Amino acid sequence: MLELGAGELSAVRRLLVDIDLTDDCSLDRFRSAMGTPPAARIWLFVVARSDARHRTQTQANALFASRNILRSEAEPLLLGLMSLAARRPLNSTRIAALRAAPGGESVHAAGEELATLFDSFSEARPFSLQTVSAVGAKIIGGVAETGAGNWLDTVRGHHEGTFQHCLLVAGVAAAYAARHLRGTRMATRLTDAALLHDIGKAQVPMHVLDKPGRLDESEMDLIRTHPRAAVDYLAGTPGIEPEVLDAVLHHHEALDGSGYPDGIAGSRVTPLTRILTVCDIFAALVERRAYKPPLSDEDAIAILVDKALDGKVDYIRVRSLADVFGMTLPATLDEVRANMEQVGVA
Ligand SMILES: [Fe+2]
Ligand SMILES: [Fe+2]
DSSP states (O other): OTTSOHHHHHTOSOEEEEEOTTOHHHHHHHHHHHTTTTSSOEEEEEOSOTHHHHHHHHHHHHTTEEEEEEGGGHHHHHHHHTTGGGOOOOOHHHHHHHHHSTTHHHHHHHHHHHHHHHHHHHTTOOOOHHHHHHHHHHHHHHHHHHOHHHHHHHHHHHOOHHHHHHHHHHHHHHHHHHHHSTTSHHHHHHHHHHHHTTGGGGGSOHHHHTOOSOOOHHHHHHHTTHHHHHHHHHTTSTTOOHHHHHHHHHTTOOTTSOSSSSOOOGGGSOHHHHHHHHHHHHHHHTOOBTTBOOOOHHHHHHHHHHHHHTTSSOHHHHHHHHHHTTOOOOSSHHHHHHHHHHTTOO
């Protein structure tokens, strides 16, 4: 860093500084290298001891550090930073193309808000719940105007990876809300929860999130941390509703108790969570990945029906989602089973 001039530093978005804040000599060298005020936004590491963190916070504040962290805690935080928050999704040319696409304005607004949310999570900064809800309302408007299929095509054409997934979940949830929950409190809760549900993935390293094929057990353990991490962060947000926190925490639960993080079952899985889970799974199935084409809406719904038959997801919510995409399913699971027996599938 000492070789970098102020001009170069000012172009740096984030700077990690490994420094012992208890050492005056290091501090002096650092101050003279950075200038006053510092030329770049910085993060500081405090070397080693936890009793130094509190003592050195004043020093960190004086140096305009956005965060003061322990070296022993640095690795997972850095891995997280190298994941979603470090990824600027689109350059200006691609943003212009996105905004001109069907539903593009609301896809763009949702992408910007997601980037802000991942940044806020990674830096343990608060975010505006009102803005999240306003973006959710915009997505509902965009989906209603252009049609869910077109809106999701625009997302698939312009975004990748976990960003694409989160936007698809938001779009599917908004389409569900526009069709079945319009004007209700539940609609806002659903779009809020959809935008926020995977925010905890900001702490999961990119090579795990983007790994093609099966994850090993240690990688799955990392993935399984994301709902709880999200809620730990979101719980302090003024105005956030318990229903939304519950849906974020439990969106990977299954009705038979085989999900995570708590293994809850049956009526303990709330209606909002049931809807979010179905939207989440559908979105994951219709994602476009470098190594696999998206499933059709029909195939994704067929897989959800199979999951309902296995007792994992709520069939009534699957049926409502199918209706959003122009498919009419039998009224009950018993009818589904009877139809399957008729054609000799069961
Ligand atoms: Fe998730
Ligand atoms: Fe998800």
